[in-house]
Amino acid sequence: MPQRLTSxxxxxxxxxxxxxxxxxxxxxxxxGVTGAVDEADTKIHVFNSTGSVAINSSVVxxxxxxxFPVQTLPNLxxxxxxxxxxxxxxxxxxxPGARVIVRLMALxxxxxxxxxxxxxxxxxxxxxxxxxxxxxxxSYAACxxxxxxxxxxxxDYAFFSYYVDVQLIKTRASANPGLMSLQICPAQxxxxx
Numbered sequence: 001m002p003q004r005l006t007s008x009x010x011x012x013x014x015x016x017x018x019x020x021x022x023x024x025x026x027x028x029x030x031x032g033v034t035g036a037v038d039e040a041d042t043k044i045h046v047f048n049s050t051g052s053v054a055i056n057s058s059v060v061x062x063x064x065x066x067x068f069p070v071q072t073l074p075n076l077x078x079x080x081x082x083x084x085x086x087x088x089x090x091x092x093x094x095x096p097g098a099r100v101i102v103r104l105m106a107l108x109x110x111x112x113x114x115x116x117x118x119x120x121x122x123x124x125x126x127x128x129x130x131x132x133x134x135x136x137x138x139s140y141a142a143c144x145x146x147x148x149x150x151x152x153x154x155x156d157y158a159f160f161s162y163y164v165d166v167q168l169i170k171t172r173a174s175a176n177p178g179l180m181s182l183q184i185c186p187a188q189x190x191x192x193x
Contacts, residue, residue: 026186028073032179035066035166052137054092054178055170063169068182070104070162076155076186083187084143085154086121087164090180093125094134097172100125100179104144106160120144120154120162125177137180144184155184 032053037045041064046056055064076085091100102123108116121144130138144154155162164184168177185191 026074026076027191028070028184030068030164030182032066032181035068035179038065038067041065048178050180052092052178052180053168054176055168057176059170060173061171063167066166066168066179068164068166070155070164070184073155073162073184075153075157077152086141086183086185086188086191087123087144088139088141088183088185088191089123090137090139091123091125092135092137092176092178092180093130094174094176095130097170097175098125098177099167099169099171100177101167101169102140102179102182103165104184105163105165107162108160110159118160135176137178141188143188 031051033047033051035053037053041062044056044059044062045053045064045066047053053064053066055062087102087104089100089102091102092098093100100123104120104122106118106120108118121142123140123142125140128138128140164182166179166182168179170177183191
């Protein structure tokens with residue numbers, strides 16, 4: 001009897017650990033330094049030793065476009081009602097003259113499908129002005145919307161390819177927008193520590 005109880009407890013522990021490991025494998029993340037800088041912007045960006053990306057301080061005004069391919073995220077089922085998959089970022093918006101826009105994009109693989117490029121979720125730093133020390137990075141999150149229509153999947157590589165499109169916008173010399181990291185989480189609490 002004690003051996004069966006030990007086996008049962010071991011099986012429960014393994015099952016619980018496998019569920020946690022499975023949920024964690026459905027998280028996609030990237031550091032700012034891993035993005036592909038738009039060819040036209042290669043002279044205005046700076047990759048920092050902290051893992052972040054920003055517009056070079058010598059640039060008075062400009063827009064830096066960066067893209068992050070989302071290739072290692074598995075197909076994701078739609079979350080249960082009342083929950084949502086999230087796009088999360090750590091960014092710096094130093095106030096007037098700085099802005100960061102982050103969008104998760106779905107690009108249709110089939111040319112005549114009608115929906116070639118769809119925004120699944122967007123974060124705009126101008127929707128929440130910085131409070132306190134504007135030089136610090138802050139966390140932002142946005143729920144992702146359902147795609148393709150009538151599908152049980154939010155992420156479905158059979159029909160779409162995905163990337164995160166980021167714009168760092170500087171309209172004043174004193175502004176210093178930056179991007180530290182990005183995540184796509186299968187549910188709101190899936191990426192919480």
